[in-house]
Amino acid sequence: MDVSRLTAIDVHTHVLASVTEHQRSDSGTDALAGTFGTIREFTVPELAQYYRERSMAAIVFTVDSASRTGHDPRVSNEEIAEQAAEYPDTLIPFASVDPAHGAAAVRAARRLIDEHLVRGFKFHPSDQGFFPNDPMAYPLYEVISEAGLPALFHSGQTGVGAGQRGGGGIRLKYSNPMYLDDVAVDFPDMPIIIAHPSVPWQDEALAIAGHKPQVYIDLSGWSPKYFPPQLVAQTNSLLKRKMLFGSDFPALSPDRWLSDFAKLEIKDEVRPLVLKDNAVRLFGLDNPEKP
Template sequence: MIDPKTVAAIDVHVHAEVSCHDPEDPVMGKFFDAATSYFKAPRQRPTIQETIDYYRQQNMAFCLFTVDCEAGVGAKRIRNEEIAELARDNSDVVIPFASIDPHKGKLGAREARDLIENWGVKGFKFHPPMQDCSPADRMGYPIYEVIAEHKLPAIFHTGHSGMGTGLKGGGGIKLKYGQPILVDEVAVDFPDINFILAHPGWPWTDESLSMALHKANVFIDLSGWSPKYFPPQIIQYANTQLSHKMLFGSDFPLIRPDAWIEAAKKVGFKDEVLQAIIKDNAVKLLGL
């Protein structure tokens, strides 16, 4: 099990992009190509095991997930069970999250229950633009009901999406589904879920801040951007009313966690706030 006292940081936003068993899906590969150009990141993605080894070397714990967008873009997902198995074997650093396309409805709810009760999954990840649906679409509610029953957290992509950036028609990705306020209704309907709004949420950053101020069960992870590019209100609210609501996330492998932390030291976070962001807030939220 993860010992918060022994790790330097907890990264709540890490992607599993290459299975240890299956080849890269060619449809997803096109999105990886575009994201590589957008983030100026290496095209060669690490396997899940290589990701685990990297984070252990960094002395960091992390939440690991794939993105199930089989209905939205037609890309075959990495199996949630593979992530759960590797997390079980590397429980000193890995916190397994699962991803289930909301289009799977009640069948997805059955999968969610199995993953929680039999595979030890500790949270869920949703990417509405890639999944081609609003977070508040009722087809996803059976899945949310299972998550709420077990009082687990759920991460929702918000804001601009690097996935599809530069492709014709954005690769079919609709940015409107990344508007943070679309999660607001779900946060009302499921108060037992802690909702984590991923990324600064640009160009709707203020919506994320408003929701985190308004609702006790809404948090923000600061992944996907180097802190040197954060809108100034992120720093302002982190240092004041939302010091307990901000979480460290990198978006690895597109952004390295050590590079994120080094940049965060230079943008004006108070020392005690940065410590809370890097580890302490996640310890409380994840119940470590």
């Protein structure tokens, strides 16, 4: 990946459609419709084209919450990794493995790392129904940590199930970022990304990122015009090298996010750190020896 040609790196992008599907409604996903309305469902090649047109790179993933929902993701980790490998200039594949699958999850993670060369793992505690510091998940973290890969965790409120009866069964408590403090202590060599402004626990996320050197925050899922003042203040100061651009596309487009970010009072020297430089350093994209 030639990072010099990139204007930004979007660290939070969802793959919602498989290349094997013959029909797509593009009418939005039911679980997110209450918050984001109609959502177009992109395949990996379509995401590559979208981000290439913008001279951006993107991290792409699915979410495996089979133990709670009773069904597998619409797009497999294997498909995402194999398809992303065809666009190495633009896409970085992450995987998602449901921790509730126990030993099978550990085996799957090892296989995805060794055979499919995934570059990190995505967790959604509220969707997957677990506290991040549950010892059940620790064997999975051990595999990720041993491989030197980052783990990205959803935090705060979620659009999944919003407006549905009983919130679609989603329990917000699992996504309080404070539970990640234990994970950061117990796995000090595993980079952790706290995804999203962590409404209503923003101060907890800032405290953890400021205290634990391997913890970062991605700014996806919310338009920057809604960022709380303390998030903006620490982006400009103490945490300027810990903040990462993310959109949550296709729920929120990078175009919309970047347009609103341009209006935010962010220091000129901080903007390139957030948009690209911090991600380049975190993911080792400036290291030609790293795959």
